[in-house]
Amino acid sequence: MKVQKVGIVGGSGYGGSELLRRLLVHPYAEVVWVTAHSQEGKRVDEVHPNLRGFTDLVFQPSSFSEAWKEVDVIFLGLPHSQSMNLVPDIPIRVKIIDLAGDYRLKDPDVFAEYYGEHTSFLLQSEFVYGLTELNREAVQLSSRVACPGCFATASILGLAPLVQADVIEGRVIVDAKTGSSGSGIKPSAGTHHPSRANSFYAYKMFNHRHQPEIVQALQELNPSWDGRLTFQTHSAPMVRGIFASIYLSTKEVMTEEQVGDLFREFYEGHPFVRLVGGSPNTNWVKQSNFADIGWAVDGQDVTVFATIDNLVKGASGQAIQNFNVMCGYPEGTGLMVPGTHP
Numbered sequence: 001m002k003v004q005k006v007g008i009v010g011g012s013g014y015g016g017s018e019l020l021r022r023l024l025v026h027p028y029a030e031v032v033w034v035t036a037h038s039q040e041g042k043r044v045d046e047v048h049p050n051l052r053g054f055t056d057l058v059f060q061p062s063s064f065s066e067a068w069k070e071v072d073v074i075f076l077g078l079p080h081s082q083s084m085n086l087v088p089d090i091p092i093r094v095k096i097i098d099l100a101g102d103y104r105l106k107d108p109d110v111f112a113e114y115y116g117e118h119t120s121f122l123l124q125s126e127f128v129y130g131l132t133e134l135n136r137e138a139v140q141l142s143s144r145v146a147c148p149g150c151f152a153t154a155s156i157l158g159l160a161p162l163v164q165a166d167v168i169e170g171r172v173i174v175d176a177k178t179g180s181s182g183s184g185i186k187p188s189a190g191t192h193h194p195s196r197a198n199s200f201y202a203y204k205m206f207n208h209r210h211q212p213e214i215v216q217a218l219q220e221l222n223p224s225w226d227g228r229l230t231f232q233t234h235s236a237p238m239v240r241g242i243f244a245s246i247y248l249s250t251k252e253v254m255t256e257e258q259v260g261d262l263f264r265e266f267y268e269g270h271p272f273v274r275l276v277g278g279s280p281n282t283n284w285v286k287q288s289n290f291a292d293i294g295w296a297v298d299g300q301d302v303t304v305f306a307t308i309d310n311l312v313k314g315a316s317g318q319a320i321q322n323f324n325v326m327c328g329y330p331e332g333t334g335l336m337v338p339g340t341h342p
């Protein structure tokens with residue numbers, strides 16, 4: 001099979017690190033160049049010492065636009081609102097896989113409310129929302145993919161079978177926790193180790209950017225779902241991982257077996273969703289591309305638990321899953337590795 005020449009924009013961050021770790025050993029990818037901002041000019045293995053012995057690449061400047069012509073696929077690992085300035089200059093023959101939020105939302109007003117100004121919103125319609133389990137066929141036909149946010153990935157995967165089956169009555173509550181790597185490599189007061197290591201707190205009440213993304217994806221699956229969602233994020237004292245507890249009521253009494261049947265049917269043929277009895281555990285998915293999902297049922301009350309590694313299924317692993325699908329490789333190429341235990 002053809003090997004794709006790959007460029008990575010923003011490879012010195014955490015998402016970029018995980019992209020490099022997997023693409024440097026991917027049988028159908030050759031990383032031709034990678035850019036950085038403050039780390040420009042440094043060797044990749046100086047910034048990411050875990051990659052020693054795997055590459056001699058040096059970080060190019062982020063204005064390295066002449067390089068577009070050398071590659072077949074570009075991964076964008078930039079902070080929000082940076083991709084929108086680059087995408088208009090990238091030739092259409094080059095596939096784009098964006099990790100940021102710039103092209104996820106379809107409604108310009110909703111985008112403006114949550115992210116601010118967009119400089120190339122007209123190009124949004126060229127992007128497919130890259131939650132592979134929901135949009136595999138569209139991803140396959142697309143050359144531009146906007147990968148979902150990490151919280152959105154866990155939340156949508158945990159809700160999709162129930163939304164599609166139209167069994168939900170009333171408001172859904174997603175109570176989600178993340179590890180510190182979700183905030184990227186640049187430390188801030190809220191993400192600094194002493195503030196986070198032995199503490200637990202909520203943040204972004206009623207205004208998290210992943211809220212509209214979750215509603216958009218689920219309403220596309222079932223337009224009759226009313227979209228009533230309370231979405232609350234928390235900082236948990238771990239480095240990697242998202243854990244979402246999802247609380248909802250069903251229209252009628254359901255058994256655990258009936259709820260399980262909806263999940264089993266929906267995720268049949270999707271290799272990266274594992275259905276577990278009871279609660280999953282962030283440790284079991286850490287460093288893997290798996291989403292582990294469990295549930296508990298009591299009459300009309302259902303709680304779903306969904307966990308992923310934010311940097312893998314929540315970001316770079318999912319991006320490579322989409323790369324595989326877009327380029328016609330087996331979906332699990334370079335990704336079918338279990339997590340670690342403990």
Ligand SMILES: NC(=O)c1ccc[n+]([C@@H]2O[C@H](COP(=O)([O-])OP(=O)(O)OC[C@H]3O[C@@H](n4cnc5c(N)ncnc54)[C@H](OP(=O)(O)O)[C@@H]3O)[C@@H](O)[C@H]2O)c1
Pocket residue numbers: 009010011012013014015016035036037038039040062077078079080082099100101148149150181182183184185186310311314315
């Ligand atoms: N972390 C996660 O769990 C996660 C999950 C899903 C999606 N995402 C999304 O993926 C994207 C990357 O996240 P991340 O966690 O990898 O972020 P990060 O660790 O902060 O890395 C950001 C990258 O962008 C570069 N960069 C920063 N400012 C730039 C600028 N003004 N111009 C050009 N390059 C610039 C940085 O270069 P230097 O380091 O050299 O300055 C670095 O390579 C974000 O949009 C994020 O929201 C992240």
